[in-house]
Amino acid sequence: MAAEAVQPIHLPVVPSSRIAFLARRLRRSPVGVIGVVIVTAVLLAALLAPVIAPHEPVRPQFDRRLLPPAFLPGASRDYLLGTDNLGRDIFSRVLYGSRVSVVVGVSAVSIACVIGVTSGMLAGFHGGALDVVTGRLVDTFLSIPFIVLALAIVGVLGPSLVNLIVVLGVVGWVSFNRVVRGETIAIAAREFVLAARALGQTNAQILRRHVLPNVAPSVIVLATLDVASTIIAESALSFLGLGVQHPTVTWGSMLADGRQYVATAWWLAVAPGLAITVTVLGIIFLGDWLRDVLDPRLR
Amino acid sequence: MQRYFARRILQMIPVLVLVTLVIFFVIRVKGDPVAQLAPVDLLTPQEIAALRHAYGFDRPIYVQYVDFMVHLAQGDFGTSFRYRQPALPLVIERLPKTVVLALAAALIAWLMALPLGIIAAVRRNSLVDLVATTASVLGRALPNFWLGIILILLFAVSLGWLPVSGSDTPAHLVLPAVTLGVGLATTLTRLIRSSMLEVIRQDYIVTARAKGLTQRVVMIKHALRNGLIPVLTVFGLQAAWLLGGVVIVEQVFAWPGMGQLMVKAVLTRDMAIVQAGVFVFALIVMAMNLSVDLLYTFLDPQIRFD
Secondary structure: OHHHHOOOOOOOOOOOOHHHHHHHHHHOOHHHHHHHHHHHHHHHHHHHHHHHOOOOOOOOOHHHOOOOOOOOOOOOOOOOOOEOOOOOEHHHHHHHHHHHHHHHHHHHHHHHHHHHHHHHHHHHHHOHHHHHHHHHHHHHHHHOOHHHHHHHHHHHHOOOHHHHHHHHHHHOOHHHHHHHHHHHHHHHOOHHHHHHHHOOOOHHHHHHHHHHHHHHHHHHHHHHHHHHHHHHHHHHHHHOOOOOOOOOOOHHHHHHHHHHOOOOOOHHHHHHHHHHHHHHHHHHHHHHHHHHHHOHHHO | OHHHHHHHHHHHHHHHHHHHHHHHHHOOOOOOOHHHHOOHHHOOHHHHHHHHHHHOOOOOHHHHHHHHHHHHHOOOOOEEOOOOEEHHHHHHHHHHHHHHHHHHHHHHHHHHHHHHHHHHHHOOOOHHHHHHHHHHHHHHHOOHHHHHHHHHHHHHHHOOOOOOOOOOOOHHHHHHHHHHHHHHHHHHHHHHHHHHHHHHOOHHHHHHHHOOOOHHHHHHHHHHHHHHHHHHHHHHHHHHHHHHHHHHHHHHOOOOOHHHHHHHHHHOOOHHHHHHHHHHHHHHHHHHHHHHHHHHHHHOOOOOOO
């Protein structure tokens, strides 16, 4: 096939086996290992919550209200992290809460990524009026605090899992657009793009075969780090009462409950907050490590 | 320079118009805006039609937008149905509380980040550097609403030094401002550190040292002034992030600012206040970005903007 004659130029990242390469690099990075371990643990918790959770996470048990964590005096050994104001096992709820965070984080970032990468490549490649219009749109989204805009739209649409994903995805495209646009401009000026054009490739082919593979490393890094900030945003909206609604368990709504009992039962707020922080930390470690491996220029 | 700022302000106009479009369409994303203003499931079709007519929602969309803009130009965002008052004055009334909180947080952040970032850069790999880098990684992962609750737990509940929530005395400001400030400080510290590391290697710093100037003078008069420029750029971009944080932290500490008003308005579907709130927040962010640009010229006389 003639079109195969011009190979897309990859960064020097891609040897015969990507997985083997990544595994080799991972062994040299303790931070990367911690990141991978935490992220794997969170994914397993989300996937296997019904299997691992020792108790039912939603049904109230009023005779077991506000039991302290198992390592404190007066605790029951059945409830590792204690129970909440309705007698529900906090450990089980933390496990179940990971599901919303994982689903919202990954789905919303996928939406943001598709919108941002597409618009960024088109704006960077074609320039002109399209670039000006997306530029102004980006300025607009940057002028309204992320959480304020998300709050307003969720308020109108009504809080639900799908609405939350859509809103966080649609509001979050800006960072992808900026990074991809900049890189596209640089790539479009390179010789291999000129060569592809001389060979008669269409703009769409050039974008798909030459630009996309070259922006991919930055996009992967950005997407990873974006999952972290999206999980925080989702928790914040849940904390404000605008996340996925009862009976679905979310870390943010657990924190909102915990805020009420902060003077009497601190463990209600500590456990979900720790879950968010550790999860986000793991994703950041993973993202930082990916950046070192995939694109050292970004450091 | 005046020309530059004239141009910057002109550039803000299309963004401002787009912001109004966002606000205009936000209450229409679900189709019928009447549903946002009244409990439609309790009304008869006739009543709904009458309401739609009363609010002008039965007119063509562009007529509605022009009408919206005409009212907006007069500062009229409609009436809050919960307070039965014009929405914009209600939002403006809360503005001082929000501004005080945001400024206090920014002040705390700079007071923490400047010395920490400079020392971390000058004494690279020292204990201070280790603390600064660790803190800045942790700061990226700590959600401010959780940090707020932990601070309440420590300083209000356990130690009893500070009030849990409210805004009656200056003591009430401490915990919310620290909560926001710490988050911002971690980002700033990281930026100041890396920017200073960059600057310290430059030739003019070597020259300044060779002239026999003390470390202190070299760092503060020569390095810091240039090192701050990239930091300031990012700080300007953080304005929106800071205000987003204010919205959440106001909720944690029952701080009666714009954010608290907006969250309550969203929960009660008081859309006039939501619209006015989004608009005022966007104005503040734009004003902060513009002031950062203005600050550049003081820091670096080489930047002329023409």
